[in-house]
Amino acid sequence: MKLKELESILQDCEVFAEPKIQYEQYPTTAHLAARMLYTADTVYDDIEDKAVGDFGSGCGILSIAANILGASYSVGFDIDQDAIAIAQENSDNFETDIDFVLTDLSLDTGVLDRYKGSLDTIVMNPPFGTKNKGVDMVLLKKAIELANHAVYSLHKTSTRDHIMKKAKEWGVTCEVVAEMKFDVPMMYKFHKKKSVDIAVDFLRFEKSDV
Numbered sequence: 001m002k003l004k005e006l007e008s009i010l011q012d013c014e015v016f017a018e019p020k021i022q023y024e025q026y027p028t029t030a031h032l033a034a035r036m037l038y039t040a041d042t043v044y045d046d047i048e049d050k051a052v053g054d055f056g057s058g059c060g061i062l063s064i065a066a067n068i069l070g071a072s073y074s075v076g077f078d079i080d081q082d083a084i085a086i087a088q089e090n091s092d093n094f095e096t097d098i099d100f101v102l103t104d105l106s107l108d109t110g111v112l113d114r115y116k117g118s119l120d121t122i123v124m125n126p127p128f129g130t131k132n133k134g135v136d137m138v139l140l141k142k143a144i145e146l147a148n149h150a151v152y153s154l155h156k157t158s159t160r161d162h163i164m165k166k167a168k169e170w171g172v173t174c175e176v177v178a179e180m181k182f183d184v185p186m187m188y189k190f191h192k193k194k195s196v197d198i199a200v201d202f203l204r205f206e207k208s209d210v
């Protein structure tokens, strides 16, 4: 499948009906989601025939893209039942086969234990930690612990040095795959502008095979 074709298909993904700021619910655009998953698939071979998890799956666009690109298994995790309901509806409409799991990934609930050793790749557009400080790093660390091989994540470019340092500490490689612009439309009451572009890094973490 061509990149443009994937992007065009993903345009039909419904987004949060009533986004919740406490969970930093900002949907990834079809443009970004297609590029993230297409690159993970075609450049790194981390999607097709791989079991793919999606941390903070929201309305499911990253899981849906993984599924369309031939993931052998897809599962999304999110804290919000309303988001999961939309993701499930999207998945039904796209006729994709994805499990969605309701869980707070920042807590040790034991839910992830059942996925230990079974997810090759984890993709995520996590909350950036502006409302819930540090949650981005908590989710990233958990994803790296859980994934068998690679983690793809979006983070504010301003946090790059900190993340690189942490990756070293955690014993994984961290590569800036692309610098992107995350378009935040006017979604919440406190937003004053029609839309704002945030500079984000699309990062790839790889664990050494032991």
Ligand SMILES: C[S@@+](CC[C@H](N)C(=O)[O-])C[C@H]1O[C@@H](n2cnc3c(N)ncnc32)[C@H](O)[C@@H]1O
Pocket (backbone or CB within 6 Å): 023, 024, 025, 026, 027, 028, 055, 056, 057, 058, 059, 060, 061, 062, 077, 078, 079, 080, 083, 103, 104, 105, 106, 107, 124, 125, 126, 127, 128, 135
């Ligand atoms: C920036 S949105 C991205 C949503 C979706 N992945 C996408 O790309 O459109 C972040 C998502 O993380 C979820 N989230 C926030 N805190 C969470 C937590 N502690 N555990 C699990 N999910 C969380 C939110 O509900 C939201 O769906």
